[in-house]
Amino acid sequence: MIKFTRVSKTYDDGATYALRDLNLTVANSEFLVLLGSSGSGKSTTMKMINRLIEPSAGAIELDGKPVKEIDLVQLRRSIGYVFQGIGLFPHMSIAENIAIVPRLMGWSKEKQTARVNELLDLINLPGSYAERLPEQLSGGQQQRVGVARALAIDPEYLLMDEPFGALDAVTRDKLQLEMLQWRKTLNKTVIFVTHDLFEALTLGDRIAIFHEGVMQQVGTRSEILRTPATDFVKELFAKPAKQLQEFGDLV
Ligand SMILES: Nc1ncnc2c1ncn2[C@@H]1O[C@H](COP(=O)(O)OP(=O)(O)OP(=O)(O)O)[C@@H](O)[C@H]1O
Ligand SMILES: [Mg+2]
Structure with a gap:
């Protein structure tokens, strides 16, 4: 509450x-x-x-x-927080962006990777996107990564x-x-x-x-x-x- x-x-x-x-x-x-x-x-x-x-x-x-x-x-x-605007770190891969908090919390590499894959699946992005940089994703895809990052440690x-x-109408409807x-x-x-x-x-x-x-x-x-x-x-x-x-x- x-x-x-x-x-x-x-x-x-x-x-x-x-x-x-x-x-x-x-x-x-x-x-x-x-x-x-x-x-x-x-x-x-x-x-x-x-x-x-x-x-x-x-x-x-x-x-x-x-x-x-x-x-x-x-x-x-x-508290998972999806910020206004996208706010991904441009020099970090999608996987690193998603796993920021898990890494800070000292999760093992395996556990981080498993969680990243689970979340990519949830936001409907292919697992191969994990190694991409944010600039290699569309705006809507980046927004989804922002959601995945907020969910990373399953906050209450x-x-x-x-x-x-700031998304086009079609992508917005889909999301x-x-x-x-x-x-x-x-x-x-x-x-x-x-x-x-x-x-x-x-x-x-x-x-x-x-x-x-x-x-x-x-x-x-x-x-x-x-x-x-x-x-x-x-x-x-x-x-x-x-x-x-x-x-x-x-x-
Ligand atoms: N640091 C600050 N100093 C002075 N005024 C501020 C500061 N931060 C926010 N405000 C003012 O507080 C009001 C509310 O801002 P807020 O960011 O909560 O609006 P919002 O509803 O989120 O708007 P938007 O839809 O544009 O994001 C605005 O008038 C803004 O100018
Ligand atoms: Mg606002």
Whole structure:
């Protein structure tokens, strides 16, 4: 469980809020989507969980324990993080990129190789890609490697910050479908950031909508479409809500 209690993040001596008074609980094994426009506080929310950013106020807990009290190395090992943008190390092979954390943890070469092969299989890349450099892969393939790297030591939590951003529509659709498959088998607590409405509606058990640092609403697809909490949410979902109504699919 990931729990935010009255969490705010300010910059410029408190003059600007990146995030304001966030109260949010993510249940174990839940797949929560954070949706919002650029600058609405999504990455800030994610980075505070593994303490890349410290909140200005409020508390964040993992399974009832304040993240501030968890050993930093342990905290980060329990959280797989797919960063916004691709972020693979250009001079390391795909296998080395995927096995960064296993290597740091002192896994044997055999165990690392076995895990890399398992993960390449999961992300639908041929085993022969292990020895390639990132530049020898397409953008979509690199994005998948980013997902594999985050999963390397089978962390309990997975944070994915726009993992499919900046991809063409076809590749994106394909990865979204793969994500739907992964979801079922992974059985992890996932927070997934996007600014794509369709992605949010397809993937999320619940969707949290952010606007200018304020969480507008969190709820299931049908809660959000049926009873938008603010004008912002209503306008954002007006088009899909209308389309779904026409198809009689507002369940
Ligand atoms: N180091 C910083 N100093 C000042 N302001 C910052 C800093 N980091 C982030 N911000 C501001 O905080 C706000 C939220 O940023 P954040 O990265 O969380 O947005 P986001 O929702 O992830 O946007 P995007 O969709 O573009 O990735 C933005 O207005 C940003 O300019
Ligand atoms: Mg961001």
